[in-house]
Amino acid sequence: MMKNYFVHPSAIVETDQVGADTRIWAFVHILKGASIGSNCNICDHCFIENDVIIGNNVTVKSGIYIWDGVIIEDNVFLGPNVVLTNDLRPRSKTYHARVEKILIRKYASIGANSTLLCSITIGEYAMAGIGSVITKDVPAYALVYGNPAKQHGWVDEKGTKLSAVGPGIWKSEEGINYKETENGLARI
Structure with a gap:
């Protein structure tokens, strides 16, 4: 069967669940049970x-290890060396019955060298700055950064910071209005 995706000769891809036009680069190792969508870019030195x-x-930049229990939705960007965890109490040779999950919603962007504690959700269109240590859920459209990561405003679909125009109301440079909701931000 002919593959409709690219695999670098030094990569090991054990799964057959790879979508069309995905590119898997040098020294990547993907285990058998993983599912990779179409038109993804998995850069050098990654493990899935x-x-x-x-x-x-989805773009997975170099040096990222994606452990069991991680779900990454469409159009997500993971910067180089993002760290994803799945165990709140790690010990050598001690295996817990339950793997902790991470869910990264569509269009979210995580900056280089950020660390995500397990059992969290990153909301759609959220943006985490470089080196963020994310220890709790991030609302949709939120801009977070720091250690620990804290919210420093909101961004639009392009990642541009929004301006406050009233209580709970925000505006993009293009004049699109957003309102705060219990899950983050939503277009009005």
């Missing part, structure tokens, strides 16, 4: 474990 789902149009 079995119980991982990666949507379409």
Whole structure:
């Protein structure tokens, strides 16, 4: 069967669940149970474990290890050396019955060298700055950074910071209004 995706000769791809037009670069290892969507870019020196789902149009930059229990929705960007965890109490040779999950919603962007504690959700269109240590859920459209990461405003779909125009109301440079909701931000 002919593959409709690219695999660098030094990569090891054990799964057959790889979407069309995905590119898998040098020294990547993807285990058998992983599912990778179409038009993804998995850069050099990445490892993807079995119980991982990666949507379409996802960019995984170099040096990222994606462990069991991670779900990455469509159009997500993970900067170089992002750290994803799945165990709140790690010990050598001690295996817990339950793997902790991370869910990264569509269009979210995580800056280089950020660390995500397990059992969190990153909301759609959220943006985490470089080196963020994310220890709790991030609302949709939120801009977070720091150690620990704290919210420093809101961004639009392009990642541009929004301006406050009233209580709970925000505006983009293009004049699009957003309102705060219990899950983050939503267009009005």
